[in-house]
Amino acid sequence: MIYKGYEAVVGIEVHVELKTKEKAFCTCSAEYGGEMNSKCCPVCLGMPGALPVVNPEAVKLAVKAGLALGCETSEISRFDRKHYFYPDLPKGYQITQFYDPICKNGEVKIKTSMGEKTVRIERLHIEEDAGKLKRDGDLLIIDHNRCGVPLVEIVTYPDMIGSEEAMAFVNELRRTLLFAEVSDCKMNEGSLRCDVNVSVRPVGGTSLGRRCEIKNINSVSFIGKAIDSELKRQTDIILSGGKIVTETRRFSETKGVSERMRDKETTADYKYIREPDILPLKTDREYVERVRGEMRALPCEIEAELIASGVKKEQAELICSEPMFADCFEKVKLSASDIPAGANLFVSDVIPKMTSGDVYPSVEAFLQCLHMYLDGEVNIVSARELLKLCGKTGESPRDLAGKHGMFMLRDEWEIMRLVEEAAEECESAVREIKKGKLTAKKVIVGQVMKLSRGRAEPRAVNEAVDRYFQ
């Protein structure tokens, strides 16, 4: 979006909750939700004398996230303390990696209506989440279940112009991290949260203006709205001769605009010190390669492969939009020539069921169904019906096809019987054929198909009709 000749320049900080079993620095469950304050211990409550111990699973997932985003991994990274007072932060500081993050210098490739573009990742570091505050009348209730849940913070350069690119970035980042299996990336549950930094400049400019940060936006469409409204707000201030104040803002979902929260903190406000309770973290090359070996292909790679084997672009995109779809499709293990047809059926009849949470067919059932269709044993309508039924009943498509009479009709005698029946019903067409108007045979063929409820194999019907009128 361009507003009065100005464009928004956007950099994003993304907080992603890692899906570890345990918290970052203690052995409490890191699972979302649960009874309030049921998942905490002296360590994550910051009780005096309790000490943090790094969860190796969190380190591994952070490295996976870094690798998925094409980052370099540091052989040695360190933890620091970031201080601020807030009721949901039990120690009065957050354990994070300020000076020496675990990963640096990555990138995410995005596609928008303007074409392809690379958004550079400046850094990715491990930190701990804070608790949650809830109001109950006059009471302020602190729920500590989320305290100490491991996060990675991913920081981009201000490489995105306008809301479309920013939204494309978040979608692509989310997809990549889902495929790397580091997080469930549920924006509505807060396991992926975005802080968006926005400044404005005349379209096509190169300099960066003063920025404002809009914190904790929890859906992709709100990110777009927040950026567009911020573009208008800042542009109007500049055009009316005002100055942008560097500040922290929050997005009001009801009003669709951002509101001022506070002045932006500076580094000194957080009084960073090295975390003396945690030794430097070693992630050497051997370790990183071992982790890399455990990772599957990235969605952009799978997508490119599918397109190369003849799958339509939109279908390839859809298959690669969720790891569940891509995994399932990958397990089908089709021979190269069958991939496009398989993708067709998969996209039209399996993915919708997966998305709506319906029971969907097993890999074996899908494969059997697809081959029955490709071998001409059933038609496409029956194939789709079978996929629906086998998802529901768990029976094999072949059994179901037999039970519901869905196999294509190929038996010559049976087809001839239907041709005879059709000929009796379509006297005028028969007369025309006998007069030599052979195109009227189509009427008979159509009638046979109707009588067989579409099951008659078209070539066999054509041959039978030819024979009948010889």
Place this chain on the structure above:
Amino acid sequence: MSNNMKNISAQRLAEMVRSGEISATEAVTYYIRRASEDPWGAYITLMEKEALSAAEAVDKRIASGEYLPLAGVPFSVKDNICTEGVKTTCASHFLENFIPSYSATAYLRLLASGAIPVGKTNMDEFAVGGEGDTSYFGTSLNPLDRTKATGGSSSGSAVSLASGSVLLSLGSDTGGSARLPAAFCGVYGMKPTYGSVSRFGLVGMAPSFEQICPMSASLDDNELLLRVITGKDLRDMTSKDISYEQFDGDKPLRVGVFLPDECDLDVRSAVKCAAQKLSDRMWNVENVSLPESAEAVRVYYTLSSAETYSNLARFDALRYGRMSERGTVIDSRSEGFGKTLRERIAEGVYVLEHNGGEVYRRALELRRKIRVGMESLYEEYDVILTPVCHTALPDRGSLGYSGDLFMVYANLCGCPALVIPLGRDGDGLPVGVQLMANCGGEKLLYEVGRIMEGRDVT
């Protein structure tokens, strides 16, 4: 019985308990009585009930044939070391009624070895102080002379040993906190190699400097206590198994002596006398200077106050601790924390905020330099002998910051340092000397200490 018990060593008492000469319960009853009659203000909380049930358990374990290295030995615990179910106040109004649900690893290891906890000892509030006079519960007095300084921050631990209500004590040392009171009260204090004793359960003041420390009434007991509490703990990432340097009696050691001119006469003669004992063995004894000695104390205060600010940020009274009647975090902190502590926290804020943290970064760089300087000193000398303090036994309230110079090196560098009450001043009161070695040099220090005490090498 009481006469036998008065000057007994922990090793001897444990032997008697193991052999059935005396039961743990009998022994502990004696020490509990002494502790409950303590007129010096050594204790904040007595653990009579816990002691008796622990003693009973020890007697059962002995009866079942278990070997317990510290069977029935009474010990005290500095009140910044967490003890499950027992108040751990850090001598602060803020934690006046704090009862942890967990115990420090070092404390648990002592219990496992058969030792019996007698009480929680007085200290400077949150270990910030050098004289034991910032405690919310009042100052502990020096049993040797109540007009003299007790030293801090582990003041109560030293007093409990000097007055004979326990034989061992767990103190902590961030910048001399175990060694200074040990020297002033005439007992032994070892600041071990950083990481050798788990800090889990120690209410930290400046985590990169401090260790839980063995304090004792005799040198051999100190070594025994260290052996029991040392070793890697999965709950403290900075803890590790240390491979200790072995002492070879046939090999002459190289000894560096750091003795600035401004030290008073009693101190000079104690250090010189100790040095003489070592040169008598034909060891090479030379005068040395310590790196950055004009800056070391300032570096220590700069960095430790920054860490103190950070470590005490958690005390917002929302989850535990004393909430002010006004109901705010700020009021809870300003009412709950004493003046010295509030000043130290303010210094920490200044250090971290001023000039964008430039002061803090410069101090970090100097700390690195001091470490490098000490490393190269240890290449030339096996042990370094220093005073504990410029003055022998100062009067109460007269110490100030100057006392820390000899103490801070071991904390800045993580190396071990042992304080031995070796000399006597004109009034017959003890004058401590300090021995330092490179990391893992604890055994050397104990052996050299024995030589200085004029005892054969064991």
